[in-house]
Amino acid sequence: MNPKSTLPLKTIRDFIRYATTRLYNSEASFSHGYDNPVDEASFLVLRSLNIPLEYEEKFLEAKLTDDEREMILNNISRRCDELEPTAYITKEWWLTGFCFYVDDRALIPRSFIAELIKDHFGHLLKTTPRSILDMCTGSGCLAILLSMEFPGATVDAVDISQGALDVAQINISNYGLDGIVIPIRSDLFENLGSMKYDLIICNPPYVTEESMENLPGEYRHEPSLALAAGSDGMDVIKLLMKHAREHLNDGGLLVVELGDGAEAFKENFPQFPVQWLPCSGGPDQVFAITKESLP
Ligand SMILES: C[S@@+](CC[C@H](N)C(=O)[O-])C[C@H]1O[C@@H](n2cnc3c(N)ncnc32)[C@H](O)[C@@H]1O
Numbered sequence: 001m002n003p004k005s006t007l008p009l010k011t012i013r014d015f016i017r018y019a020t021t022r023l024y025n026s027e028a029s030f031s032h033g034y035d036n037p038v039d040e041a042s043f044l045v046l047r048s049l050n051i052p053l054e055y056e057e058k059f060l061e062a063k064l065t066d067d068e069r070e071m072i073l074n075n076i077s078r079r080c081d082e083l084e085p086t087a088y089i090t091k092e093w094w095l096t097g098f099c100f101y102v103d104d105r106a107l108i109p110r111s112f113i114a115e116l117i118k119d120h121f122g123h124l125l126k127t128t129p130r131s132i133l134d135m136c137t138g139s140g141c142l143a144i145l146l147s148m149e150f151p152g153a154t155v156d157a158v159d160i161s162q163g164a165l166d167v168a169q170i171n172i173s174n175y176g177l178d179g180i181v182i183p184i185r186s187d188l189f190e191n192l193g194s195m196k197y198d199l200i201i202c203n204p205p206y207v208t209e210e211s212m213e214n215l216p217g218e219y220r221h222e223p224s225l226a227l228a229a230g231s232d233g234m235d236v237i238k239l240l241m242k243h244a245r246e247h248l249n250d251g252g253l254l255v256v257e258l259g260d261g262a263e264a265f266k267e268n269f270p271q272f273p274v275q276w277l278p279c280s281g282g283p284d285q286v287f288a289i290t291k292e293s294l295p
Contacts, residue, residue, distance in 0.1 A: 009069065013060040015045045019076050026080035029216035032087060032108050033094075040079075040086055047090040048075045083217035098148075100141045101170045105163030107226040109141040111203040112279040112286050113257050117142075117149050121255050122277050124288050129153050129198035133247065135188065135240065136204045138226060140168030143181045146201065155181045156195070158188075161225055188236070189243045196249045203257040204236040205229040208264075232264040241269060241294070248291035255288045271295065 009018055023037035034040035042056060049068060051059055064072065078084040087093040087108040093100055095109040096117075102108055116122065130153050134143035137157035147155045157172070159165050165183040172181045186192055207215070207227040219227065229235040237258060244254045255277070258265055262276075262284040272294070274287035 010063045011061050012045060012049070012051075012064065015064065015069075015072050015076075016041050016060075019045055019072075019079075022076050022080045026083075027217065028080055028083055029218055031216065032085045032110065032218055034086070044075060044079060044086050044089065045072060047092065048072050084221050085218045088221055095141050096145065098141075098145065100139050100144070101167065101174060102139050103167060104221055105161070105223065106139040106167040107164075107222055109139055111142055111257055112281045113142055113201055113203055113255060114145055115279055116255070116277050116286060117145050120149075121253065121288050122275070124253055124275065124277075124290075125199065126251065127198070129253075131197045131199075131249070132156070133158065133192075133195075133197040133200040135200060135202040136236070137168050137183070138164050138203075140171045140181065140183065142201060142203065143168070144171055144175050144177060146199075147177050147181050148175070153198075156184055156192070156197070157181050158184045158186045158192070160185070160187050161223065164223070164226070188239055189247055192247065194246075196247055196252070198249050198252050199255070200244055200248060200252070201255040202240055204240060206233045206237065206257070206259045206261045208233040208261075211260075232268075233259070233261045234264050234268055237261070237265065238268065241272070245291055245294040248294070250291060252291045253288055254291070254294065255286065257286045259285060 009015055019041035020037050023041055046053055075089050078089050079086055085108055087102050088104050091103055093102050093109050096114045100109050129150055132146050132153050132155045134157045137143050137159045140157050143155045143157035157168050165185055168183050205227050206229050209231050212228050274289045276284045277286045277288055279286055
């Protein structure tokens, strides 16, 4: 759109209003953070301008330069026409109050595991872990949250994707955790030798083939490697369950997110005495199991 034709749009308030209307009129879905166009429009406009959200009121009547107007209009078009997630446009997303750099090499942070860290996974962790593995680390968000919760621990952050690990490295450096959170490229445990950990957490790909077909457009901007996991969504989880025990210290704990895969998991592993950890996603999105309970 020619910026001149936007002359009536002058202030940040005008652009938030315009972005809201565009979002309402678009095919955008709201499943990557915000659940409504109004809040997402505010975030998109303010963060495109690098204005902290808490200062919204202060700047609502501020006028934009021509360059800023063009940039915001372009961002609104990316979001509404191309269905690009806002997080990839602003290159940041928040998880349990912490901000992470993100781009389309890594999944947008939204794991339910994050909210279970504070109470140490329903108090199932009996001792403070000294060695932690974040398997399938993506942006490194969970590895970093764990490192901050358990400052004495080393955290290995494993992913098969070099692109994801490059994003994780940006976050590790941003949080000053170089040498503490270690990015490792590996197909699951393949490059980990005989490493053992007190705690292994994993938010693996778990979307079924059928669900992949029907995902909203926003998900097509995320790496399919981060989502797709075969006909029943269990491809990665099956391998994880097979090998996790070898990589856990005695008394160690495995925590896994599997989204809507609880039924498929129970069918595949009826004998596993897992403990479900209720979270905001529901009662059976995340489970924990001790080393001793793993066959
Ligand atoms: C659902 S994303 C989770 C990312 C991050 N942990 C989070 O919660 O935002 C899954 C990640 O697993 C990685 N992945 C897929 N298959 C893998 C494998 N065989 N070994 C290691 N990582 C894998 C993908 O590259 C992706 O980054």
